[in-house]
Amino acid sequence: MSALEQMATTTQDTALYCEIQNFYGRQMRLLDSAAVEDWAATFTEDGVFAANGHPQPHQGRDAIERGARQAASALAAQGVQRRHWLGMLDMAQNADGTVSARTYALIIETPQGGQSHVQLSCTCDDLLVREAGRLLVRHRQVQRDDLPRS
Amino acid sequence: MSALEQMATTTQDTALYCEIQNFYGRQMRLLDSAAVEDWAATFTEDGVFAANGHPQPHQGRDAIERGARQAASALAAQGVQRRHWLGMLDMAQNADGTVSARTYALIIETPQGGQSHVQLSCTCDDLLVREAGRLLVRHRQVQRDDLPRS
């Protein structure tokens, strides 16, 4: 049996793994550049963004966009550039066609003229779906490592 | 042939590259969630974990599990969440069927209720093998950047 035949990873898995990585690369840039409407459009219309740092989940694109706009305004007022890194992707394809994508998340903050630092370390558990050929987040659960898990 | 001419271009290389990334995503989560038995099972039965920060290498799954259990207990006692990030993967398939996988490693620590920070920056050089279809670490050499290389 050749090495290729022994591989657990199919061509489809491989393509999806890279597609998710590229999706995150694009998605988090939208957030970090305050393109909040485009950011919200990476969630399904009824998408949910839940976090143990939020009093309640943001439900639906409008709420997700409002939340991002508020955060972006606060950062702009402080002159702080955020960078969201998602990494250490562990993905699983579910029987119903959805994809579970678990990542570690780092938020790096840099004040204008100041020193960069790790602001937050989190985990990010996504449920991804495909609509009209595009990956979208249907449900995101972010857990900050400094707070009790929700 | 230079290192650059050995770049990952075949379908098999591509699948393996993603498989290793996903393997690390899964493997380091096991360690970070203190699933130390499952963590040890990601090494071969006679696997070696060597580090310039350890007085001597951990040899075999039992020793690797004991080392991880000790570290996990200490972190739990301190209320600290660790996250191991492996990135910047550079892989090479060896003639004997093994795979050399070099990564950079960051250890991010977050105390409960406190500030996240970079605890350690390291390199991680793995020799990976496939057993019963699964990737396993046969030999891992971690080098902390703050200590002399072993």
Next chain:
Amino acid sequence: MSALEQMATTTQDTALYCEIQNFYGRQMRLLDSAAVEDWAATFTEDGVFAANGHPQPHQGRDAIERGARQAASALAAQGVQRRHWLGMLDMAQNADGTVSARTYALIIETPQGGQSHVQLSCTCDDLLVREAGRLLVRHRQVQRDDLPRS
């Protein structure tokens, strides 16, 4: 067609995505290990390295090598190990055969015997080309997050 509809899904895209990640893994190791001639060889002969932290771009391999040698000497004199992480890759294949590769960049510094920390957070926008089968950087624009964008 929205940006999200242009996602990497073909086998060729997938292979290229992994090849770029592996290229960066190799390339930045060369810089971080002070292999400055090999580092310069990952740029085209007329390659440009521009940065908002540099008074002017480095033009051509010789200038890129000189710049890297100077930086490496300063770090060695200070006993500091740098690690360049490129992540969150967002790639796009251009009609002329070149590839646009956008990444986030973290520079982690560790003094010998001291504490690791995030030194800089940046974005890195590359124009990649293939010469004799190898990926090379034709143009790199680095933007430090703490300085005004150039």
